[in-house]
Amino acid sequence: MPNLHRIYDAHAYDTQTPVGSYWEATMPATPAFPALDGDRRAGVAIIGAGYTGLSTALHLARDYGEAPLVIEAAQPGWGASGRNAGFCGFGGAKLGDSAIIRRFGENDLRAFYSAQKEAVALVRDLTSSGGIEAEAQVDGEYCLAHNASAARALPEVAEGLRRYAGVECSVLSAQEMQQEGLHGDGFHGGFLLPQGFGLNPGKYAAGLARLAQQAGAVIHGSTPALSVQEEPGGTYIIETPTGRIQADRLIVASNGYSSDNLPDWLRGRYLPVVSHIIVTRPLTELEKQTQGWTTRRIAYDTRNLLHYFRLLPDDRVLFGMRGTSNITAGSMQRMRRQIRHEFEALFPALICAETEFHWSGLVCLTRGLIPYAGQIGNWRRAWTGFGYHGGGVAMATYTGRLLAGIAAGKPYKSPLPSLMQQRPAAIPFPRLRRHSLPLAYTFYGVRDLGW
Numbered sequence: 001m002p003n004l005h006r007i008y009d010a011h012a013y014d015t016q017t018p019v020g021s022y023w024e025a026t027m028p029a030t031p032a033f034p035a036l037d038g039d040r041r042a043g044v045a046i047i048g049a050g051y052t053g054l055s056t057a058l059h060l061a062r063d064y065g066e067a068p069l070v071i072e073a074a075q076p077g078w079g080a081s082g083r084n085a086g087f088c089g090f091g092g093a094k095l096g097d098s099a100i101i102r103r104f105g106e107n108d109l110r111a112f113y114s115a116q117k118e119a120v121a122l123v124r125d126l127t128s129s130g131g132i133e134a135e136a137q138v139d140g141e142y143c144l145a146h147n148a149s150a151a152r153a154l155p156e157v158a159e160g161l162r163r164y165a166g167v168e169c170s171v172l173s174a175q176e177m178q179q180e181g182l183h184g185d186g187f188h189g190g191f192l193l194p195q196g197f198g199l200n201p202g203k204y205a206a207g208l209a210r211l212a213q214q215a216g217a218v219i220h221g222s223t224p225a226l227s228v229q230e231e232p233g234g235t236y237i238i239e240t241p242t243g244r245i246q247a248d249r250l251i252v253a254s255n256g257y258s259s260d261n262l263p264d265w266l267r268g269r270y271l272p273v274v275s276h277i278i279v280t281r282p283l284t285e286l287e288k289q290t291q292g293w294t295t296r297r298i299a300y301d302t303r304n305l306l307h308y309f310r311l312l313p314d315d316r317v318l319f320g321m322r323g324t325s326n327i328t329a330g331s332m333q334r335m336r337r338q339i340r341h342e343f344e345a346l347f348p349a350l351i352c353a354e355t356e357f358h359w360s361g362l363v364c365l366t367r368g369l370i371p372y373a374g375q376i377g378n379w380r381r382a383w384t385g386f387g388y389h390g391g392g393v394a395m396a397t398y399t400g401r402l403l404a405g406i407a408a409g410k411p412y413k414s415p416l417p418s419l420m421q422q423r424p425a426a427i428p429f430p431r432l433r434r435h436s437l438p439l440a441y442t443f444y445g446v447r448d449l450g451w
């Protein structure tokens with residue numbers, strides 16, 4: 001059997017050990033999706049059952065009457081989709097608005113914001129009229145300035161959102177933030193974006209899998225693709241440990257959990273980075289009042305290595321950040337101490353709220369800092385979507401719908417901004433790309449300190 005070429009240690013891809021996330025503990029017991037058993041023919045085969053793969057499957061089945069075959073190395077939602085922070089809001093790119101305007105123009109920035117708005121609306125629709133019970137919380141997200149100079153820039157950011165996204169944001173002083181019910185040490189005010197809400201990402205992924213299956217998709221868990229080839233006749237052959245699939249069309253939806261040789265075209269075109277999350281025990285009423293944190297809105301700060309946090313429906317705090325370049329037992333321990341240190345510095349009244357859950361996962365970046373939705377190299381009937389830069393709850397769901405339209409040959413009339421159609425360039429020296437991260441973390445960490 002061929003080896004999958006992956007850039008992190010095996011632990012990061014170990015599908016046998018539980019992730020250890022809070023979300024796992026909230027999931028009802030359901031039967032596992034069975035492994036593929038034998039050979040199959042399929043109109044469309046999809047590799048990976050996160051939001052991208054599941055949304056593609058759902059829309060192909062529901063809107064185009066196809067019966068896509070989905071294979072997942074673990075179980076649906078095992079990757080980033082079942083272990084993220086559950087912020088469903090704007091996102092998808094790390095490239096700033098002014099750089100997007102320089103490279104693609106104002107119209108494309110507007111189209112990208114339209115896509116982000118539609119993406120959030122799509123998740124809202126799937127969780128309400130689609131019947132996915134994903135514990136959606138109150139609307140709105142806060143962006144908090146981590147220093148005075150970031151605070152001075154907020155009105156300009158809000159003006160950009162008004163002009164290009166058509167969204168009115170309220171800029172808030174530190175005192176007004178306290179009145180909103182979010183007080184943290186060292187924050188210099190922020191703004192409120194009306195879009196966005198928090199949800200339970202594991203339940204959302206499970207709900208997408210259920211909807212896709214009900215619509216006619218076939219899903220196999222515990223079925224890693226070991227190789228994929230385009231045959232001279234234009235079909236795709238996928239080898240798995242327990243069977244082989246021959247498909248007319250192919251979607252690769254493995255995102256941050258991809259392998260550099262599945263297919264070869266992906267080598268170096270994606271950069272998975274590790275993000276860590278802790279969840280505390282439920283806060284007491286007194287702790288919430290003393291800290292001044294009562295809002296259920298999702299929140300993050302303006303650091304390059306941003307902190308993201310929210311008060312969950314059962315009064316636990318979720319707090320996340322980036323910062324390690326590997327996932328090993330040692331790096332998990334180091335990061336557990338560091339994340340706790342940063343959490344307590346921002347929210348000192350919560351010092352006694354112990355950490356009950358700590359886990360990590362791979363967020364996917366690209367060299368151009370923009371997401372991709374399109375063809376895989378010169379393979380004529382194969383497509384992929386990846387690189388949502390920590391903003392994939394909405395954007396991966398949206399990209400899945402776009403890919404379904406492309407694969408069905410009848411694209412949705414939703415915006416596909418040209419920035420999302422740029423083929424991602426490979427990062428030089430792809431095998432070394434993870435090792436450049438400590439330097440980047442130090443650089444951005446120092447900038448966040450204002451030095």
Ligand SMILES: Cc1cc2nc3c(=O)[nH]c(=O)nc-3n(C[C@H](O)[C@H](O)[C@H](O)COP(=O)(O)OP(=O)(O)OC[C@H]3O[C@@H](n4cnc5c(N)ncnc54)[C@H](O)[C@@H]3O)c2cc1C
Pocket residue numbers: 047048049050051052053071072073074075076077078079080081082083084085086087088089091223224225226253254255256257258259262275276277320360361362363364385386388389390391392393394395396
């Ligand atoms: C810790 C963390 C916090 C985050 N927080 C947020 C947030 O709050 N809001 C937000 O919008 N985004 C967030 N993100 C990002 C978001 O989770 C992702 O962008 C999104 O889930 C991507 O979905 P996906 O389906 O493309 O990829 P994934 O969910 O990673 O799915 C890829 C799947 O492919 C499978 N796979 C890989 N290779 C193979 C193979 N060879 N054969 C079969 N299957 C394979 C994997 O097992 C995996 O399940 C976060 C990510 C992390 C890691």
